[in-house]
Amino acid sequence: MSLRAIIADDEIHLAEHLKSELNQLWPELEVLALARTGREAARLIETLEPDLAFLDIQMPGLTGLEVAQGIEGKTRVVFVTAYDEYAVEAFEAAALDYLLKPLKTERLARTLERVRAALQAPPEADANALAGVLQKLLQGQGAAAGAQESVQRLRYVRAAQGDLMHQIAVDEVLFFQADDKYTVVQTANAEHLIRTPIIDLMAQLDPAKFWQVHRATIINLDHLAGTRRDELSRLFVRIKGHGRELPVSRAYVHLFKAM
Incomplete structure (x- = not known):
């Protein structure tokens, strides 16, 4: 072959x-x-x-x-x-x-x-x-x-929704997902946008609560509903209060072995 x-x-x-x-x-x-x-x-x-x-x-x-x-x-x-x-x-x-x-x-x-x-x-x-x-x-x-940032973990993000700016507690965020030039901040009720790249966010978030599961996605473990494998053994995560499943890259599958 x-x-x-x-x-x-x-x-x-x-x-x-x-x-x-x-x-x-x-x-x-x-x-x-x-x-x-x-x-x-x-x-x-x-x-x-x-x-x-x-x-x-x-x-x-x-x-x-x-x-x-x-x-x-x-x-x-x-x-x-x-x-x-x-x-x-x-x-x-x-x-x-x-x-x-x-x-x-x-x-x-x-x-x-x-x-x-x-x-x-x-x-x-x-x-x-x-x-x-x-x-x-x-x-x-x-x-x-993040070397120039405070060692204190990020607690709030300022995000745009249309013409309005909102201050969102990170505990309320279901997941962050990269979208072209922006990062989507998904809460239970709305979708907001910030310009901070995923890699910079990950350096500021609490690693005990937030896991990167894909090059473009960080999830909040407090809102994790479960996981699913498809017929090709690809892994997906389900988020409470959100209908869409999120793919887990092969590089991060090991994080879920104990679940």
Whole structure:
């Protein structure tokens, strides 16, 4: 059975170089598409469901880490990174695959050997490792983003509803969900908008009460009604007082194992 991949890098000449190297080292691997932004990569993964995604970490729109957070199907991730040493050590400790820029043919060959071995196991086998690395790196990003903020946890948000501004207690929020340039603040009675990104919100919220379950979603555990798996074993959460189920990314499924 042939395997399929996508490559995501905002430096298109690097993406083309990686594609050329893959053609030489693994001719059976079909590269379906090249993406120049994180959002484009996320769309390609959702629609094409490739076996592999080579994701540059630093891309406009969504980072490679955020794209990996949102993967709900079978796609495995190889990060392409110029990250500093602590990130590389995290990948290595979790037995995940990564490539350092500038790419070296010998290193790519070793990575592909590991990828072939990993593809023999079901996707769930490396989900917890991916989750651990993503959490560590994203928490580091969030801490940096919130370094100038007070250590006191966020208690209220000022949000817009039409032309009106409202002060909403975070305890009343059912969930936060990214929506293009805004973040939706969903309460039992209304939907409001703020400009604070999800990653910045997560750094300010109480982690005992608020869980990130998707690159675009943070839920309030006080309003969690339950979970459901569909026929493809994808996990969804149900929120009290809200009719729509919210998907849980593969990177966060482990949070619900005790439930």
